[in-house]
Amino acid sequence: MWDQLFQQHARSGLSLQGKIRQMLVSAILDEQLPLGIPLPSSREMSAQLRVARNTVVLAYQQLVDEGYLISRERSGYFVNPEILGARVSGVASLRGTPAPDTHGSARPDWDRRFVFRPTHQRNIVKRHNWRDYPYPFIYGQYDPVLFPxxxxxxxxxxxxxxxxxxxxxxxxxxxxxxxxxxxxxxxxxxxxxxxxxxxxxxxxxxxxxxxxxxxxxxxxxxxxxxxxxxxxxxxxxxxxxxxxxxxxxxxxxxxxxxxxxxxxxxxxxxxxxxxxxxxxxxxxxxxxxxxxxxxxxxxxxxxxxxxxxxxxxxxxxxxxxxxxxxxxxxxxxxxxxxxxxxxxxxxxxxxxxxxxxxxxxxxxxxxxxxxxxxxxxxxxxxxGHYDAHLRRLSAAHRARAETVLAALAAHMPEFRPVPIAGGASCWIEGPPWLDADALARLAELQGVLIEPGSVFFMSEPAPRNGFRLGYSSIAPERIEPGIRVLASVARELHASLPARGASAA
The missing domain is CATH 3.40.640.10 (Type I PLP-dependent aspartate aminotransferase-like (Major domain))
Structure with missing residues (x-):
């Protein structure tokens, strides 16, 4: 059991002593350990976790100092039965409470009570897992490589x-x-x-x-x-x-x-x-x-x-x-x-x-x-770290901007980028046939994230042929391949439009 619990905290970034402490605190507060039970001896725990015995002793002693454990001479270390205090009765009472009736007449009518609904506003939508995509052309995120x-x-x-x-x-x-x-x-x-x-x-x-x-x-x-x-x-x-x-x-x-x-x-x-x-x-x-x-x-x-x-x-x-x-x-x-x-x-x-x-x-x-x-x-x-960081960032963004413009010229000549004088993004106006929202949806399936431009407009219906490419968080070597994939998606989108065949006829 202890080895499995320890592995759950193996990637926490803490020292071995910190990981053992975190493992024990979590087990106590999550009620995985009954109150008052003895812990394995420091020798036994070190053998199970394959760490030095002193590391376990120091972790145990720190938890004694903070009240999580009790040390009893010649008996070992025990979970402090008072550590959860009133929380135990609170948890117990909650467990005895019947499940709420989510459809009953006594339930508040929250739709009527809201005076403002932020979720109904049009916002820029960004994937929280953007790092999982190979070509994240999104604005407002940082590049860990450039962070000082x-x-x-x-x-x-x-x-x-x-x-x-x-x-x-x-x-x-x-x-x-x-x-x-x-x-x-x-x-x-x-x-x-x-x-x-x-x-x-x-x-x-x-x-x-x-x-x-x-x-x-x-x-x-x-x-x-x-x-x-x-x-x-x-x-x-x-x-x-x-x-x-x-x-x-x-x-x-x-x-x-x-x-x-x-x-x-x-x-x-x-x-x-x-x-x-x-x-x-x-x-x-x-x-x-x-x-x-x-x-x-x-x-x-x-x-x-x-x-x-x-x-x-x-x-x-x-x-x-x-x-x-x-x-x-x-x-x-x-x-x-x-x-x-x-x-x-x-x-x-x-x-x-x-x-x-x-x-x-x-x-x-x-x-x-x-x-x-x-x-x-x-x-x-x-x-002086901030000034130095800004100089490095500006040089990196300038190189990426040049790569973006070169790749757009090579692979998407129908798309007109606004000249880039600085910053970390590029605004692009596509051909009149383009629906940037549709392009973004299809591009995401190919690992490319872009930001459709309609959300930036107050007027309705908003122009739909503009979009933004951010380059602050994408690796430089992925810019050209990503735009090449985006160009391929755009061609497929254009070919699928029903009006294209009619206009050609």
């Missing part, structure tokens, strides 16, 4: 020093890690031409929470909010949660088009550095015109600079925030998107009075992002 494991681990270990623990272990309430705010002020924002005081920055759980906080604070049911068309679906859904007046703003090869539609907006959400999803970069003249219009029509710009650091050539275009002289721009940034999305660290830059209210709103939601992760990220920035 040693550097990040170094910063996490430094953040576990006694002095650092004293800082981040406390409830910060509305505060953020001061060292991280300082790093953002002095190392991150100046590269984008943005200067801000400590009271003009708030840390968020990614840019996603930043947008939700802004929407929650600034948008009422009748607040008109302009959204790029096509644009970021989650931003559309977030603002659509708070207002019914979403105004689609058409884009061209230079981003949002300055038009009379902007005059009807109180807020305008834009992605000028790399427009989502088309990746086009808004030129300086267009940015200046947009700011002038914001002043004339009295609306506020929410600038999502989600891929600000990724530009393959030339100097970065100044951010809207860097050109702003009248607090017309709320700036949203992400630190974790280019490192590891799972870390969830973003920030908002805005006037001090707005930041104070955002901190209050964040307190109601989750108080503050993990102070430990904030401290580790601060160290990662201060030691």
């Amino acid at each position: 494991t040693a550097d990040w681990r170094e910063c996490c270990l430094k953040a576990l020093s006694v002095l650092d623990i004293h800082e981040w272990a406390q409830d910060m309430i509305v505060r953020d890690d001061e060292s991280l705010v300082q790093q953002i002020r002095t190392r991150v924002l100046p590269r984008r031409g943005v200067w801000a005081g400590a009271d003009e920055i708030v840390i968020t759980v990614g840019a996603q929470q930043a947008l939700y906080l802004l929407s929650d604070l600034l948008a009422s049911p009748d607040t008109p909010v302009g959204i790029e068309e096509p644009g970021y679906p989650d931003a559309r859904n977030i603002f659509g949660r708070h207002t019914s007046k979403l105004i689609p703003l058409p884009i061209d090869a230079e981003g949002v088009i300055p038009s009379d539609a902007l005059h009807a907006c109180d807020y305008v959400y834009v992605t000028p550095s790399h427009q989502c999803p088309t990746t086009v970069t808004m030129p300086l003249a267009r940015r200046q015109a947009l700011l002038r219009q914001a002043e004339e029509a009295d609306f506020v710009l929410i600038e999502d600079d989600y891929e600000s650091e990724s530009r393959f050539e030339g100097d970065p275009t100044p951010t809207l925030k860097s050109l702003d002289r009248n607090n017309r721009v709320i700036y949203v940034g992400s630190l974790s998107k280019s490192l590891a999305p799972g870390l969830r660290i973003g920030y908002i830059v805005g006037p001090a009075e707005l930041i104070a209210e955002l901190r209050g709103a964040r307190r109601l939601m989750l108080r503050h992002p993990s102070a430990y992760i904030q401290r580790a990220f601060s160290l990662f920035l201060s030691l």
Whole structure:
């Protein structure tokens, strides 16, 4: 039995001592071991698990210190009968409770009670097991090969020093890690031409929470909010949660088009550095015109600079925030998107009075992002690891982008990619006959994951011939073979269309 239990934890990444401890804790808490029974002696357990006896002794002793086991002189180690405490009676009472009547009249009518159904919104759908596919052209995931494991681990270990623990272990309430705010002020924002005081920055759980906080604070049911068309679906859904007046703003090869539609907006959400999803970069003249219009029509710009650091050539275009002289721009940034999305660290830059209210709103939601992760990220920035990572990432993404464009030209000449100036994705407009949703379904069967473009459009029916290819998480050597497979699927899809034969006739 013990050998089988031990094998269940063999891939946990822990030391042998840690694996034995994890095995025993799981067996106790899962009630696989009766309370009060003796465990095998350290000699017998070491023989069964084929590990050193001292390893077992140390694991046993640690569990004694933590109350899971009791050591009795000359008798050995026993499961502590008090370890489950009130939990045992709770479990017992649950076992004696009859199964709930899921169809009875006393059951709440949840459909009637919901005031909001997020599952009914149109969202980007990504496979959780994307690593199992040979050709994952998806955006927003990271490549383990490019992740600076040693550097990040170094910063996490430094953040576990006694002095650092004293800082981040406390409830910060509305505060953020001061060292991280300082790093953002002095190392991150100046590269984008943005200067801000400590009271003009708030840390968020990614840019996603930043947008939700802004929407929650600034948008009422009748607040008109302009959204790029096509644009970021989650931003559309977030603002659509708070207002019914979403105004689609058409884009061209230079981003949002300055038009009379902007005059009807109180807020305008834009992605000028790399427009989502088309990746086009808004030129300086267009940015200046947009700011002038914001002043004339009295609306506020929410600038999502989600891929600000990724530009393959030339100097970065100044951010809207860097050109702003009248607090017309709320700036949203992400630190974790280019490192590891799972870390969830973003920030908002805005006037001090707005930041104070955002901190209050964040307190109601989750108080503050993990102070430990904030401290580790601060160290990662201060030691120069973040800058070095961005340089490596930019070089890798540039090489992959070139491979993507070359493969598309060779295998899918009918498909028109938007020129790639930076970032980690490519927007492609297919021929008029293309249904990108159908292409994605058929391509998935061949191991190719792409992102159909219809979800990025607010209008219905949405154009169906566009799709996005991400290249941040696919190995470089798989790009050309993957696009070759995608081209084959596209040809089969085109050949299967009933209208093709009719038009030829």
